[in-house]
Structure formats: structure tokens, C-alpha cells
Amino acid sequence: MTIKDIAKESGYAVSTVSRALNNHPDVSAEAKERIAQVVARYGFVPNSNARQLKQQQSSNIVLIVKGISNLFFSGIVEQMQNLISSNGYSAVVHYLSEEADEVLVAGQLCREHKPLGLLFLGGNAENFERRFGQIETPSVLVTAPGKNLDFPNLSSVGIDDVAAGREAVDYLFAKGHQKIGIIGGRLCRSQISQLRFEGCRQSFLNHGQELREEYFQIASFSYAGGYRAMQELMLRCPAISAVFCMSDIMAVGAIRAAQDAGKRVPQDVSVIGFDGIELGRYFCPRLATIQQPQGELAQISVELLVSHIEKNTPVRAVPVQVRLLEGESVRAL
Amino acid sequence: MTIKDIAKESGYAVSTVSRALNNHPDVSAEAKERIAQVVARYGFVPNSNARQLKQQQSSNIVLIVKGISNLFFSGIVEQMQNLISSNGYSAVVHYLSEEADEVLVAGQLCREHKPLGLLFLGGNAENFERRFGQIETPSVLVTAPGKNLDFPNLSSVGIDDVAAGREAVDYLFAKGHQKIGIIGGRLCRSQISQLRFEGCRQSFLNHGQELREEYFQIASFSYAGGYRAMQELMLRCPAISAVFCMSDIMAVGAIRAAQDAGKRVPQDVSVIGFDGIELGRYFCPRLATIQQPQGELAQISVELLVSHIEKNTPVRAVPVQVRLLEGESVRAL
DNA sequence: CTGAAAGCGCTTACAG
DNA sequence: CTGAAAGCGCTTACAG
Structure with missing residues (x-):
């Protein structure tokens, strides 16, 4: 089942089907309607490899997370995924070990998959200094000190x-x-x-x-x-x-x-x-x-990234505040 | 930087470059060598969208995980990722909420991304009964009761x-x-x-x-x-x-x-x-x-899936054993 | 508003 | 062992 089949079935050309599928403005209401019906009948989903190949990029935002068992990160990842979806992109999570060079991996991922944006959870400034210059994809460094990192496509969000x-x-x-x-x-x-x-x-x-x-x-x-x-x-x-x-x-x-x-x-x-x-x-x-404010970290990072992608807003380094929770594990002497 | 550039630079045709890149047998040692040099010099990585479009499938194995904050699953996911990589495939993790219909989502993922295999962590037999028939991708249902589920491409691993x-x-x-x-x-x-x-x-x-x-x-x-x-x-x-x-x-x-x-x-x-x-x-x-034996669950599932993909071995329902850990939270009356 | 055609970057029969 | 060519399924100028 491809766009060609949908074209045949609906009586329109593939170009019209493509436009209908992507909600382009100049498609008649009737064409939209008829095509939608055929799509629904077959449960058609466009092949994303073809689309991305043609468009030279995906709609993916890649999360590069250092350490899968990091409970602090997994809370943030969860919220980021929701925010990314609700902005109309897809989140892809890529876990790395603590020792891996996240910037090296990111570079390869970019060439292979052409993601729209990158969110780094954890990371070392040294790795960024050394080779982030090769990466042109809009990126945000989350919960890692991004001070002194001066790249036109790298924002950062984190505590002091x-x-x-x-x-x-x-x-x-x-x-x-x-x-x-x-x-x-x-x-x-x-x-x-x-x-x-x-x-x-x-x-x-x-x-x-x-x-x-x-x-x-x-x-x-x-x-x-x-x-x-x-x-x-x-x-x-x-x-x-x-x-x-x-x-x-x-x-x-x-x-x-x-x-x-x-x-x-x-x-x-x-x-x-x-x-x-x-x-x-x-x-x-x-x-x-x-x-550390997980919700804020997730929200600000995704906002920064999306507005950089969509409106090319300049990068920023946004500080967030920590809060002391007293709990019960410290006593006064 | 595409395979065409590598071809030009190395003096070979794109078809030869492609074969060299994919370790096909009939490429001369010299060609392999010269091409490898050019690839290394530019840090070339083939565009996976093009490759996958052409091959009509990816090298991805998709993990469909119900609940990102499920600590039990995240331990298994970590091990599965390692096993999948060491088998030469790439692991892609897709998190779903507890309420989502994992089989519906899996169907869409298959049409969009053509993964090689699917690993379901968690899931409801009812969803599988209703619509797993539409999925042809080799799959394993992990830690969810797969009894009475009779599909030629669905194995299961889990406890009683x-x-x-x-x-x-x-x-x-x-x-x-x-x-x-x-x-x-x-x-x-x-x-x-x-x-x-x-x-x-x-x-x-x-x-x-x-x-x-x-x-x-x-x-x-x-x-x-x-x-x-x-x-x-x-x-x-x-x-x-x-x-x-x-x-x-x-x-x-x-x-x-x-x-x-x-x-x-x-x-x-x-x-x-x-x-x-x-x-x-x-x-x-x-x-x-x-x-529950996390290590066994991860290992057996990946083995079942890979051997089904590579050698078309028949599906199986593999039981694993639980173990009582006494801990300190129960006292004898 | 619609269609015919070119082309994204690969892989793979086919021919030599 | 190597190369020329077709084609995967889309999108998007271009023409009408």
C-alpha cells in the first residue's frame, strides 16, 4: 500500500494525494475528503523513509541520554516525550553509557538520520568543545554545564x-x-x-x-x-x-x-x-x-529547541533554580 | 557527502562503493582499501533513509514499552539494547502509556518504519487477539501472558x-x-x-x-x-x-x-x-x-527474535521461573 | 486546484 | 571483480 495505490483508488494523481496528506492549502475540499476516505479504509501510513529521504530531514527530535538507569533523567525524558509529541514532532530516545562520547555519537546520528533537533541529557563540556563544531543541527544541552560553550546552534538549560x-x-x-x-x-x-x-x-x-x-x-x-x-x-x-x-x-x-x-x-x-x-x-x-526542577528543565529545553527550529530564535543559556527539600535524613546536632 | 562523492573521490563506481560499504564478498581488496580510506577521511555515514527505502526495511528492532517509569522494564530495556547491538541491529525504544493500545501503535510503526522485529514489554492479550493479525513483523511478547495467542510471528517469554x-x-x-x-x-x-x-x-x-x-x-x-x-x-x-x-x-x-x-x-x-x-x-x-529474572527475559526474547528473523525458526512460548527473595519486610507471626 | 516529471541516496539484478 | 541503470516511495517546483 503506497501513495500510488491511494492515487489510483481515489482517482487523483500522486501529487494531489501527497498534498492532501500533508495538509497543503491548495487542495479542493472534495479531493481532501475522497482521499481521506481511501486512506482511512486502508489504514495507510506514508513510508517515513521515503518522505525523509526526499525532504532531507526527518520530523524526529533525538534525545541523547547518558545512562538508562538514571532515574533523574527518566523523569525528564518522559515529560520531554509528551512535549515533543504535542508540538507535532516525534521523539526518539538514544541511550548511551556514562563513558560514551555523546557528541561523536550525535554527529553520526545526524548524518544517518537527519533529525530536526537534538536534546542532550547529561554530557561533558570537553566533548562539546572538541567536536560540537561539526554538528549543525539545533541542539540543547540539558542539566550539564554549558557555560563558555559558544556555538550558534547550542542552547543550554541547567542549574548552577x-x-x-x-x-x-x-x-x-x-x-x-x-x-x-x-x-x-x-x-x-x-x-x-x-x-x-x-x-x-x-x-x-x-x-x-x-x-x-x-x-x-x-x-x-x-x-x-x-x-x-x-x-x-x-x-x-x-x-x-x-x-x-x-x-x-x-x-x-x-x-x-x-x-x-x-x-x-x-x-x-x-x-x-x-x-x-x-x-x-x-x-x-x-x-x-x-x-532540580524536572518539569522546568523539560519544558524550557523543548521550548528553546522548537523555537530555534521553527523561528530560528538565537540560542540561550537558561539557568534554573534548585530547591532544598528537608526530608527526614538529616538531623540537627 | 553521499556515496556518489565517495565514488568520485575513490575512482570507483557507486555500485562498487555500496558493495564495499556493505562488506559484500566480491570486491577486490584494493577497492575495499581505497574506499575505506575515503570514507574514513570524510567520516562518511550512509543515509539510512535511502538505504532503508531501497531495502524495504530497516535494521531496527523496535522495543515497545508500556510505561517509561517502570523500573522493572527499564532494567530489561538496558540489557536488550546491548544484546541487540551486539547482534548487529539497532534498538529503538518507543514508550507508551499504560492505557495505550500497543498493537495499534505497533501496526503504524511497522508501516511507517519497516522495522525488522518488535519486542513488546508489557501488553494485553486482548489487544493482540483483536489486531495482531495485521502485523507480519517477527515479534516477541515479553513479560505478558502470551498463552492462547496463536500467531505464526509471535513468540512470548514470561513467568506464570x-x-x-x-x-x-x-x-x-x-x-x-x-x-x-x-x-x-x-x-x-x-x-x-x-x-x-x-x-x-x-x-x-x-x-x-x-x-x-x-x-x-x-x-x-x-x-x-x-x-x-x-x-x-x-x-x-x-x-x-x-x-x-x-x-x-x-x-x-x-x-x-x-x-x-x-x-x-x-x-x-x-x-x-x-x-x-x-x-x-x-x-x-x-x-x-x-x-522475575530480568537477565533471562532479555536474553531469551532477543534470541528468539533474532533467530526468527535470521533463520525463520518457528515461534515459541518460553516460560521462565520466578524466585522468592525474603528480604526484611515480612516477619513470622 | 491538479498532474506529469524529476530526484532524494541508496541497493541490486544484469551484463560484461 | 566492476559499472551502468532501474527503482524504492515519497515531495515539490513547474506548467497548465
Whole structure:
């Protein structure tokens, strides 16, 4: 069943059928009607490969997501998909491992599939600096620091990771904690870890302390990563009374490790996470966390992208605000 | 940059370039070499729209997933993506809401994109009975009851939901519980809920009880759904000492509701979940649950699909086994 | 408002 | 082993 069959069946030429199918203005009401009937009768759907080949682009917006098991991202992806559909485009999700070079992959995807736009969830500024210049597709970098990235087709939306990291540790100091541990990603490999760590350092300085190396423990962004890191930290620095984890998932793992070591949270040790995923509000104890605004992130990114695609509006770097959720996992000393 | 440019640059005809690109046997080593160099120099990637249009099909295997926030599915999706890539195909994930008709959407996707194969994660037998006949693409129905579905291009892989539901409740009886509540999906709309419920009913009968209607509470498959359902249940049947939730996510919500009502889990009320997601092993208390074998489900489904595509092996209905994880959320009375 | 025709970038018989 | 040519199913100037 092709457009040719529809043409034959309806008595119109293929060009007219094509125009009717695409809602072009100059098609008579009668032609529209008759063609619609035939289309409906056969449940015809145009072959998108042919259409896209001809048009030299698809109607797809590709989401490039680093880490499928990232609960924080999956909440955003869900909302983005809805927004993209309601704008008349199709969302295609492409998952990458944490280590993959998202910009390299994006370049290949563009040549292969000619998407209309790209949404990067997570990503490293270094990769963008190195090879984003080759990509001409309108893009938005979401929840990754896009500062200093100056490309005519790259917007960014995200929080201030330094300020957010500082806020987390400030909160622990405000609650009277003095021995504060940090669990986060490898600084040389994860830019957000680096920035949040810098925020921690500032908070320590502001409170008259220096952030000693042994108080920081590297972990992968997973339950198991948080678990092992907390074990290490408790062993190495048993005096620690509070820990800041750079993701809620890590915080869940860390809390479990504390409990398995016979410590209660928050009575014996306090934990604050980062992201504000839904799980945190059901976990026991409810997670204290720095919440990123998922809804805003999704909405602003899609808006920026769509208006760039449709109206060629200039790119922007839009900051969004975090919010401290107190939860139940931090106690005042 | 097209195959034509590569042809010009390398001095060969487009047909030779195409053959070289696709690793066809009868291309001279020299031609292969020279063409590969040009391809590498320009970072050329063939336009997949053109290729797929010509070949009348893509190299895509489409995953149709009901519910993006379904943690149980996302674990499987991750593994499937790896397996699909390592078999030389590309995985495309398409998320649907719980209410969508997956078979209707699949039909459209097939006409539009001509995928090589379809993997359904979740789905309702009724939808398949009604319109799967129109789909000719090799397919596998994963983790949804495919019994009695007799199509020459539909395999299925999944657990025995009746037996699994029975096992969950049997376990609670074995631990001495007598007043047992059930939280699950709407029976008329969710087939797995129906089957698991039937298993519960059998367990009750085997233990000389009848499963009374008020002991069952409908919920959506979410944290919030489990939370509200547990509130209802505690209000309506305060004598209940144990609850079986038809998903781990629901169980997390239910436990939180119990604790917010001042009850400890498992001391005051026991909870067992279903699925065996990673979170359950870090939640406090560790979740008792009926674990579905994610790895096996992913592996067997992809194997069935690929061998059907490549060697036209006949379809099969493969059962997999669940495993009871005791966790810490159920106590013996 | 409608139709005939060119062409998007590939693949693949067919001929040599 | 290589090349010239047809054609996949669409869209879109162009002509009328």
C-alpha cells in the first residue's frame, strides 16, 4: 500500500494525494475528503523513509541520554516525550553509557538520520568543545554545564552546580555538623562532580574549614556505588556525622550501608542527596535533597529547541533554580 | 557527502562503493582499501533513509514499552539494547502509556518504519487477539501472558503469573499470617493483575479461606498508587497483618504509608512486593519480593527474535521461573 | 486546484 | 571483480 495505490483508488494523481496528506492549502475540499476516505479504509501510513529521504530531514527530535538507569533523567525524558509529541514532532530516545562520547555519537546520528533537533541529557563540556563544531543541527544541552560553550546552534538549560553543591553542605553546617563527608563522581571524568565539589569546597572555607581529601570518596552514580563509598568513608573517617551524596541514588545506597553497619539515619549519621527524584519522597527515611526542577528543565529545553527550529530564535543559556527539600535524613546536632 | 562523492573521490563506481560499504564478498581488496580510506577521511555515514527505502526495511528492532517509569522494564530495556547491538541491529525504544493500545501503535510503526522485529514489554492479550493479525513483523511478547495467542510471528517469554501470585501469598501464610491484603491493578484492565489475583485466590482456598473483596485494593502501578491503596486498606481492614503488592514500586509506596500511619514494617505489618528491582535490595527494610529474572527475559526474547528473523525458526512460548527473595519486610507471626 | 516529471541516496539484478 | 541503470516511495517546483 503506497501513495500510488491511494492515487489510483481515489482517482487523483500522486501529487494531489501527497498534498492532501500533508495538509497543503491548495487542495479542493472534495479531493481532501475522497482521499481521506481511501486512506482511512486502508489504514495507510506514508513510508517515513521515503518522505525523509526526499525532504532531507526527518520530523524526529533525538534525545541523547547518558545512562538508562538514571532515574533523574527518566523523569525528564518522559515529560520531554509528551512535549515533543504535542508540538507535532516525534521523539526518539538514544541511550548511551556514562563513558560514551555523546557528541561523536550525535554527529553520526545526524548524518544517518537527519533529525530536526537534538536534546542532550547529561554530557561533558570537553566533548562539546572538541567536536560540537561539526554538528549543525539545533541542539540543547540539558542539566550539564554549558557555560563558555559558544556555538550558534547550542542552547543550554541547567542549574548552577557550584551553588547547589555549596547549598547542600551549607545546610549540613547549619544543622550543626562539623565532620562532613562527600560522595561523588571521579572529578576528572565527571564535570558536574567537579563543579559540585567546588561548591562543597567553598562551603567548607566559608565555615572556616578546609575540605580534606580523605573526606571525599569517589563512587559511580548507582546504588552500589553509594553503598561501597559509604562503607569506605565510615571506615576511614568514623568521626563523620553527615554525608553529602551527589545523587539521590547514591544517597539511597549510602543510607543502606550505614544501616547495615548498625548506624541509624539520621540519628547516628545524616545524609543529604541530590536531584529530588520521586523515590526520595517514599524512601525511609525521606531523603533530604537538593531538588532540580524536572518539569522546568523539560519544558524550557523543548521550548528553546522548537523555537530555534521553527523561528530560528538565537540560542540561550537558561539557568534554573534548585530547591532544598528537608526530608527526614538529616538531623540537627 | 553521499556515496556518489565517495565514488568520485575513490575512482570507483557507486555500485562498487555500496558493495564495499556493505562488506559484500566480491570486491577486490584494493577497492575495499581505497574506499575505506575515503570514507574514513570524510567520516562518511550512509543515509539510512535511502538505504532503508531501497531495502524495504530497516535494521531496527523496535522495543515497545508500556510505561517509561517502570523500573522493572527499564532494567530489561538496558540489557536488550546491548544484546541487540551486539547482534548487529539497532534498538529503538518507543514508550507508551499504560492505557495505550500497543498493537495499534505497533501496526503504524511497522508501516511507517519497516522495522525488522518488535519486542513488546508489557501488553494485553486482548489487544493482540483483536489486531495482531495485521502485523507480519517477527515479534516477541515479553513479560505478558502470551498463552492462547496463536500467531505464526509471535513468540512470548514470561513467568506464570498465577503461580507467582500464589507463591507470594503462600509465603505470607507460611509465615503465620491469616489476615492478608492484596494491592494490585484494576482486574478488568490489567491482565497480569487478573492472573496474579487468581493465584492469590487459589492460595487463600488452599489455606481454607475465601479471598474477600474488601481485602483487595485497586491501585495504579506507582509509588503514589501503592501509598494511597495502603491507606485505604489500613482504614478498611485494620486487622490485616500482611499485604501482597503486585509490584515493588507499589510496595515501596505501601510501606511508606504504613510508616506514616505509625506502623513499623515488618513488626506491625508485613509487605511483600513483586518484580525484584534493584531498589528493593537497598530499600529499608529490604523488600521481600517475587523476583522475575530480568537477565533471562532479555536474553531469551532477543534470541528468539533474532533467530526468527535470521533463520525463520518457528515461534515459541518460553516460560521462565520466578524466585522468592525474603528480604526484611515480612516477619513470622 | 491538479498532474506529469524529476530526484532524494541508496541497493541490486544484469551484463560484461 | 566492476559499472551502468532501474527503482524504492515519497515531495515539490513547474506548467497548465
